[in-house]
Amino acid sequence: ASAVLVKTLRFVKNVPCFRELPEDDQLMLIRSGWAPLLVLGLAQDRVDFDTTETVEPSMLQRILTGVPERQSEAATGQSRAAVG
Known part of the structure; x- marks a missing residue:
């Protein structure tokens, strides 16, 4: 799961409009939205876990x-x- 989160965050940080935001806003968005992004990434990668x-x-x-x-x-x- 951590690899999926790292991959997702790497993608988000490379979105051009995201990079234009002030760093504080970037951090706030990541902190407030990491859980849904993780779930989406797990679903996209079809991660199976017990x-x-x-x-x-x-x-x-x-x-x-x-x-x-x-x-x-x-x-x-x-x-x-x-x-x-």
């Missing part, structure tokens, strides 16, 4: 939701304590 269901949030879930690892671990620990 998924497994876990109790703990995955790294991708933490990145997409903006929840730091410590917060997600605390929430998981609290839910486990409530069950146990």
Whole structure:
């Protein structure tokens, strides 16, 4: 997946009108749009990967939701304590 993201970002950075934008705007656009671009790139490259269901949030879930690892671990620990 990281290779797809690198390839997509390389493409975006070579779009002429993107290069004309101020660097701050370029960074803002990349930061706000990288997830849909990654999904599009994975679909275009027909990347196949296995998924497994876990109790703990995955790294991708933490990145997409903006929840730091410590917060997600605390929430998981609290839910486990409530069950146990």
